[in-house]
Amino acid sequence: MLVIDDAIVAAVPGRVAVTVRDGLIESVGPAGTVRRADAEVIDAAGCVLAPAFAEPHLHLDKALLGGTASSLQGAIAQTALRKATFTHADVMDRAGRVLRMALAAGTTLVRAHTEVDPGVGLVGVEALLQLSEIVAPYMRVELAILPQEGIFVRPGTLDLLRTALRNEGTVVGGCPYVEADVDDARRHIDTVLDLAVEFGRPADLHLDFADDAADARFALASYLASAVMSRGLQGRVTIGHATSLGSLTPAALALVADRLAAADVAVVVLPATDLFLMGRNDDRDIRRGLAPIGALRRAGVRVALSSNNVRNAFTPSGRADPLDIALLAARVSYAATRADFEEIMRMVTIGAREVIERGAAGVTPGARADLIVFDAHDPDQVILDQPARRAVISNGRLVYQEERRRRWSAWSLENPENPAA
Numbered sequence: 001m002l003v004i005d006d007a008i009v010a011a012v013p014g015r016v017a018v019t020v021r022d023g024l025i026e027s028v029g030p031a032g033t034v035r036r037a038d039a040e041v042i043d044a045a046g047c048v049l050a051p052a053f054a055e056p057h058l059h060l061d062k063a064l065l066g067g068t069a070s071s072l073q074g075a076i077a078q079t080a081l082r083k084a085t086f087t088h089a090d091v092m093d094r095a096g097r098v099l100r101m102a103l104a105a106g107t108t109l110v111r112a113h114t115e116v117d118p119g120v121g122l123v124g125v126e127a128l129l130q131l132s133e134i135v136a137p138y139m140r141v142e143l144a145i146l147p148q149e150g151i152f153v154r155p156g157t158l159d160l161l162r163t164a165l166r167n168e169g170t171v172v173g174g175c176p177y178v179e180a181d182v183d184d185a186r187r188h189i190d191t192v193l194d195l196a197v198e199f200g201r202p203a204d205l206h207l208d209f210a211d212d213a214a215d216a217r218f219a220l221a222s223y224l225a226s227a228v229m230s231r232g233l234q235g236r237v238t239i240g241h242a243t244s245l246g247s248l249t250p251a252a253l254a255l256v257a258d259r260l261a262a263a264d265v266a267v268v269v270l271p272a273t274d275l276f277l278m279g280r281n282d283d284r285d286i287r288r289g290l291a292p293i294g295a296l297r298r299a300g301v302r303v304a305l306s307s308n309n310v311r312n313a314f315t316p317s318g319r320a321d322p323l324d325i326a327l328l329a330a331r332v333s334y335a336a337t338r339a340d341f342e343e344i345m346r347m348v349t350i351g352a353r354e355v356i357e358r359g360a361a362g363v364t365p366g367a368r369a370d371l372i373v374f375d376a377h378d379p380d381q382v383i384l385d386q387p388a389r390r391a392v393i394s395n396g397r398l399v400y401q402e403e404r405r406r407r408w409s410a411w412s413l414e415n416p417e418n419p420a421a
């Protein structure tokens with residue numbers, strides 16, 4: 001049993017003690033009232049206790065490659081060349097370094113979009129499956145199998161996708177916009193959703209990634225929503241980027257947003273990458289190239305935020321810290337009020353978690369005990385303060401503690417034993 005005592009929790013008056021048993025939050029009560037000889041106690045000392053972060057859209061296989069590009073197509077082409085040099089050990093090493101950053105930031109749940117194609121084969125998938133087992137005591141990492149270079153323009157990819165999906169817990173990825181024309185892009189969506197039905201898995205597609213929907217391959221959100229509903233996949237499908245939605249007229253957007261809400265399709269906005277790669281052909285009045293977060297939310301669409309890439313041609317920056325992404329999103333989405341910041345915090349915590357798993361979440365009895373103690377005293381100011389993480393609790397266990405940071409890095413591939421346990 002674990003007790004986090006003397007904590008401040010948003011929307012709960014006074015200081016609280018949170019008890020944790022068997023990986024779940026058991027109770028949330030007044031501070032100082034829990035006395036259990038058998039309990040490990042974390043003294044939060046009046047600091048903010050919040051739900052842990054989740055990253056529903058993170059590319060671990062191509063993280064930390066460096067390089068840069070001035071267009072999406074350039075980044076994909078450059079990465080295709082780099083993928084030819086990937087080895088099992090190299091992917092494990094780069095991905096492991098990113099997961100250590102993520103854990104120290106307070107992330108305990110990750111969906112890693114992992115590429116398959118005839119060039120890279122299953123190298124990324126196999127390395128990340130092994131890594132996910134190593135890190136399982138600290139964080140849960142699931143793989144979305146991504147045909148980034150297409151299914152029909154890259155013959156052989158479908159077989160690799162099917163092979164990878166035989167691994168339990170994997171998610172069907174997709175990237176329809178790289179196909180040769182809109183008919184193949186639609187076929188790509190149908191194929192991905194059919195695989196989701198066949199394997200009984202969720203689907204998560206890089207649906208579109210353009211400044212506007214002038215090219216019909218980047219205007220398939222309504223088509224996808226209908227395809228989801230016709231297969232009964234409501235609540236099981238996520239789309240990433242969807243930047244072209246930002247270019248629609250309010251009337252056109254309202255129609256698409258209503259379709260996405262009806263199909264319960266979640267949208268993951270990836271501002272660090274979207275801001276870097278979009279608007280590149282605008283020589284003035286440069287577009288932000290982001291999915292319209294506010295309009296989607298008001299239509300009832302589930303929206304989350306995530307890091308996407310960390311230091312590669314798609315995104316030269318990044319620390320795998322959702323709090324950094326939250327501040328970026330706040331700055332580019334006109335966030336100003338307490339409610340705005342609350343909503344953005346939700347999009348990197350509970351909202352991000354819901355993309356991967358539904359169920360009780362938050363600092364509330366019955367929820368999974370995935371929690372962060374921030375070195376901050378005001379829950380409303382956490383995004384603005386960007387405070388250090390004093391402690392991270394995953395599945396009811398203390399997995400990271402700031403005080404011990406100098407004596408150990410959260411874990412390493414060489415020594416995966418957790419010194420905080």
Ligand SMILES: [Zn+2]
Pocket residue numbers: 057059113206240308
């Ligand atoms: Zn992505």
